[in-house]
Amino acid sequence: MTRKVLAAVKTGVETTELMEFDYPQLQPDSGILKVEASGVGGSDPELYRKPEHAPVIMGHENVGTLVEVGPVAQQRWGVEAGDRVALHEYLPCWHCEWCMKGDFRLCMEVDFFNVKDRLNTLRFGMSTCTIAPHLWGGYAQYMHLPLNTVMHVIPPDMPAVHATLAVPFGNGVQWACNDGGAGPGKTVLVFGPGQQGLGCVLAAKAAGSLMVILAGMTRDRSRLDLSLRLGADHAIDVQNQDLHAEVMRLTKGRGVDVVVDTTGDPTGEVAQLAIGLAAKGAYLSLNGLAQSVPIGEIKKRYLTVRAPRGRSYAAVELALRYIGSGRYPLDEVCSHTFGLAQTHEAILATAGRGVEGAVHVTVDPWK
Template sequence: MESVSRAAVKIDIERSEIREFLFPPLGDNDGLLKVEASGVGGSDPEMYRRENTAPCIMGHENVGTVARIGDAAAQRWGLRAGDRIALHEYLPCWHCHWCRQGDFRLCMEADFFNVKDRFNTLRYGTCNADIPPHLWGGFSEYMYLAPNAVIHKIPADMDARLATLAVPLGNGVQWAVLDGGAGLGKTVLVFGPGQQGLSCALAAKQAGALTVIIAGMTRDRTRLDLSLSLGADIAVDVQQEDLAAVVMRATGGMGVDVVVDTTGDPDGKIAEQAVALSAKGAWLSLNGLSASVPLGEIKKRYLTVRAPRGHSYRAVQMALDILASGKWPAEKLCSHDFPLEQVHEAILATAGRGIEGAIHVTVSPHKS
């Protein structure tokens, strides 16, 4: 077996290079993953252009085969060498209130909003590659399986690229269903037809939503069309159609029961629109750190407002079950695949640069 892993390392703003790392020494409580595929997340282009985040091995939507594993780790995780797994990006404490509920996104050691230095916090795909044992990201032939890794076993025959959707689809399950309340008979509005928005639409329909409306722009036409095979009932180009008119026509003037914004909403306009298009008692999952909503309207409409914040263990497992069922053509989301040497192009493609039509981009480190 090899003793060196090649990895694509971010070395500066939108610059990466291939470096080699020795395999780490392993004990009873950890392991080593042979990475089959790593998805480029919607947040990765932002990470790639951010200052003071190099060197870093990016890649946090990771799927692979257990190459080596310690005896204690094998017993704890219920795994053995040769098993295939999908990983969360979180490396939580495992003993706090939130971890014991499987809600690792809120663990004080894993939550970006609570740590002082995000770059030097251990988290797959975003932490400093100078921190031993270095292999903290999926844009690498091998990854370190830390004792506190959050792991899901996947079927032996599941396509690796499809399985990388576990995290984005897990976000969709969390934001639209578990946090947003999408379910039987509900009407749902999703802003943004990227990988997260499409996942929200699919998750909502899987949960039994009566009508799912997804909104995007003219440049999103291909994604809007694709959404109609992935759970959406109505796809709206807001630059060509009146979204409010479409929503009110579809809901008999009542407004929607659930709104999920996946766009980031930098100027707060979507938040305002979400409130205006909501039915009384609706649940809103609103994105964007600068967005604000009028408290008077929230009170008048008896709205519940939350913000999309990652995914729980339950959400990712539900996502994997949906993918394994074959009920939805989720493979259509997997638009492009790149070898390790083209990580730069893969990240830019996710940002809509260089390659048209990218939705969920993957990196396959052992692809030639």
């Protein structure tokens, strides 16, 4: 009889069902991953609400053990069965301009602003499970890995739940440091104390920033407090403190050198706040498609504005070094783990629904 794999499948709006799929057949150019843990990404609650995006095995912050590796894949990846890896969600083409530059996150075949059919574009945690061999997401016991999988080998003793922070903390390295220029002597302001924002805080401080400030809301109090243990110098509750006045007080009226918005603010308010708090020559990383910036103010202040777009291989590799350093209270960051049958509750917890104090939530397919 064919061996079966259990997976949690999004079948409709905020609806998940457990389903069985055939265990994938190993090919010379593929691998099979036994999933140890899959983190619930900050974008997952939004994806979970989309009516047109089903059926999908979600889960794109994936960590596991390679149980089988074909000979062609083994040579390409430089790994062997038994190695533990953390995955990117991207499945790039490896022949376009962007891939050849080493910036596969912008590959035209995986860029969601370019592809016309997102559901049928292969990307871990995003693609329909009707495409054989079906196992394209981490909320499953096993995953099929095609030859264009991007992976990082992790140490045998790294806790799987910690390693699922590779993607959000890799975003932190990319957005705050690689793109934003956070580093020695810089003052940095981060909007949003979710897993991405906490990653920005950790990365900015680890890079040597002079001052790191995190802004959140009253409901984020526990995360704001946690940020102080990850490297933030100041955590501001914008509902009980005047953000502009407090930042100007802390910077002695100069403003900040780097602003990173991780909130995806749909109102455009964060963009206006960011400009008002920026020092001359500052770098602003602004999220949210509804945001706009006045060019006149950008010119006056000599600002550089860009938007966060995923992360590079180097950013995740550095994030994994931070994760494995033992210097940070990652058990506090990795606050909740759910079994495969509780995938629905895990995604809602990440959205702040049903569970108090959730920071980074993971799904354990074997729990």
